[in-house]
Amino acid sequence: MTTSKEFTPKLFTILREGITRQQLTRDVVAGLVVGIVALPLAIAFAIASGVSPEKGLITAVVAGFIISAFGGSRVQIGGPTGAFIVIVYGIVQEFGTGGLVIATFMAGFLLIGMGLVKMGNLLKFIPYPLIIGFTSGIALIIFSSQVKDVLGLEMGEVPADFISKWVAYFHHLQGINPWALAIALFTMALTAWFHKITPRVPGSIVAILLSTLAVVYFDLPVETIETRFGEISGTFSLPVIPAMSWETFKSLLQPAFAIALLGSIESLLSAVVADGMTGSRHRSNMELIAQGGANVFSAMFGGIPATGAIARTATNIRNGGRTPVAGLVHAAVLLLIMLFLAPYARLIPFAALAGILVVISYRMGEWGQFYRMLRSTRLDVIILLNTFLLTVIFDLVIAIEVGIVLSSFLFMKRMAEVTQVRTLGQESDGDGQLFEEELKDIPKGVVIYEVNGPLFFGAARQFQDTLLNIHEHPHILILRMRNVQYVDATGVYRLGEMLDHFRRRNTQVILSGVNAEVRSTLERAGLYAFIPHANVLPNIAESLARARTLLR
Numbered sequence: 001m002t003t004s005k006e007f008t009p010k011l012f013t014i015l016r017e018g019i020t021r022q023q024l025t026r027d028v029v030a031g032l033v034v035g036i037v038a039l040p041l042a043i044a045f046a047i048a049s050g051v052s053p054e055k056g057l058i059t060a061v062v063a064g065f066i067i068s069a070f071g072g073s074r075v076q077i078g079g080p081t082g083a084f085i086v087i088v089y090g091i092v093q094e095f096g097t098g099g100l101v102i103a104t105f106m107a108g109f110l111l112i113g114m115g116l117v118k119m120g121n122l123l124k125f126i127p128y129p130l131i132i133g134f135t136s137g138i139a140l141i142i143f144s145s146q147v148k149d150v151l152g153l154e155m156g157e158v159p160a161d162f163i164s165k166w167v168a169y170f171h172h173l174q175g176i177n178p179w180a181l182a183i184a185l186f187t188m189a190l191t192a193w194f195h196k197i198t199p200r201v202p203g204s205i206v207a208i209l210l211s212t213l214a215v216v217y218f219d220l221p222v223e224t225i226e227t228r229f230g231e232i233s234g235t236f237s238l239p240v241i242p243a244m245s246w247e248t249f250k251s252l253l254q255p256a257f258a259i260a261l262l263g264s265i266e267s268l269l270s271a272v273v274a275d276g277m278t279g280s281r282h283r284s285n286m287e288l289i290a291q292g293g294a295n296v297f298s299a300m301f302g303g304i305p306a307t308g309a310i311a312r313t314a315t316n317i318r319n320g321g322r323t324p325v326a327g328l329v330h331a332a333v334l335l336l337i338m339l340f341l342a343p344y345a346r347l348i349p350f351a352a353l354a355g356i357l358v359v360i361s362y363r364m365g366e367w368g369q370f371y372r373m374l375r376s377t378r379l380d381v382i383i384l385l386n387t388f389l390l391t392v393i394f395d396l397v398i399a400i401e402v403g404i405v406l407s408s409f410l411f412m413k414r415m416a417e418v419t420q421v422r423t424l425g426q427e428s429d430g431d432g433q434l435f436e437e438e439l440k441d442i443p444k445g446v447v448i449y450e451v452n453g454p455l456f457f458g459a460a461r462q463f464q465d466t467l468l469n470i471h472e473h474p475h476i477l478i479l480r481m482r483n484v485q486y487v488d489a490t491g492v493y494r495l496g497e498m499l500d501h502f503r504r505r506n507t508q509v510i511l512s513g514v515n516a517e518v519r520s521t522l523e524r525a526g527l528y529a530f531i532p533h534a535n536v537l538p539n540i541a542e543s544l545a546r547a548r549t550l551l552r
Contacts, residue, residue, distance in 0.1 A: 064331040081307055086138055091252075154177075183349055183352055456488045487521050
């Protein structure tokens with residue numbers, strides 16, 4: 001893929017290629033369906049995040065439009081998602097809605113920068129246990145945050161801490177509202193199973209409509225959006241660039257980084273899932289740039305963080321959407337609903353929204369994958385459980401940071417295990433062949449060691465210790481490096497120490513099979529001060545010939 005194509009939005013490419021009238025019709029229908037599905041989700045995610053309902057609608061409209069218009073996926077649907085609830089709620093509690101706007105604004109530019117430096121190609125290497133760990137942790141936190149509204153408890157402000165939250169629930173269990181519980185259970189059932197009646201109509205919308213009508217008609221004693229927030233604004237304010245000081249920037253940099261990292265992971269994961277469903281291929285770096293722009297403009301309009309939404313993207317595909325037109329229609333539908341029907345949304349009971357979020361948290365949890373991951377390797381299980389528990393008990397930001405550090409250590413450990421130093425007479429890894437069978441007539445006084453794998457900082461100490469602990473005193477040591485693809489600064493340093501050690505013991509060292517890249521690295525690092533150029537040779541045959549010459 002050329003660079004120009006990699007940074008071209010999918011919509012632009014598709015418009016140049018042309019869209020058939022039949023596909024355009026399918027995209028419009030899919031956009032209508034997804035727009036209706038996104039309505040209660042946008043409101044529910046905003047409320048669960050601790051902000052007013054219209055901020056979720058603003059985000060779905062602004063960010064949804066930009067992600068579809070400028071993104072790197074054909075079918076990605078963007079907007080507020082459940083994954084951000086934990087981060088957003090924490091930021092609002094500590095810094096207020098103004099701090100959230102600034103953090104979202106900063107995260108947008110971080111995402112744009114990640115796309116420009118092509119980090120979209122690197123994020124795919126984030127370990128699966130890390131993703132499952134924080135995703136399942138977020139799902140459990142979302143579920144626990146909805147217990148109050150599912151049970152209809154009158155308990156005031158719910159504690160932010162996970163354990164304190166459940167302690168408070170148990171202290172107020174005597175105040176369960178049976179009407180709220182019935183509405184929540186009814187909503188859960190319709191949301192989860194209505195597709196068996198008809199896959200074309202979202203069960204969540206049917207549940208919202210029926211429960212709202214029941215509350216209004218029978219005047220049921222349950223809390224609604226109006227009783228907690230009053231009217232829902234159906235207007236857009238003019239975009240404003242958030243003002244920030246240097247102190248504000250420093251205090252919100254960590255939350256902004258968490259928003260950007262989580263948004264990038266979820267959006268690219270959603271794009272990969274969409275590719276599997278449609279057989280297409282997304283442009284990861286362009287997708288990150290579009291996600292960044294979406295968050296920048298969402299913040300300017302007073303919205304909350306946005307990313308690619310897996311469930312809404314899948315709904316788009318199942319309803320025939322195959323081009324970004326569907327995403328644009330979805331944003332337009334939400335805009336029309338917000339402008340003309342927002343006053344009626346105030347009547348929606350919280351129990352219905354909580355029921356929808358409970359179903360979403362269950363589907364989001366990947367509990368089957370979580371259980372299977374527990375039977376994986378010990379280090380993978382450590383990453384999984386650490387990320388999960390840190391997300392639930394402490395903080396998602398800490399969980400992501402610690403998870404990435406643990407994953408890095410895991411990678412280094414495994415790479416260090418791959419790098420081996422073996423001497424003549426030792427078997428190679430599993431092929432059952434002694435590598436001295438390749439070599440004939442090795443001169444007396446010559447010892448050959450072979451290095452397999454990258455010589456980087458994780459393996460450099462093992463390499464040095466192995467060679468420096470040679471008990472014999474050979475005249476010549478041939479270090480066979482045909483399988484060393486990469487040497488970093490630590491590897492060069494350890495190699496230099498080893499060469500200096502053998503020079504002081506009057507042992508000549510020959511480097512055999514050094515590839516061009518490694519040779520260049522050694523030369524730039526000044527390693528030829530410890531070894532003659534004539535002792536760095538391209539293959540073992542020439543190295544043995546050089547050894548015979550030196551022996552004579």
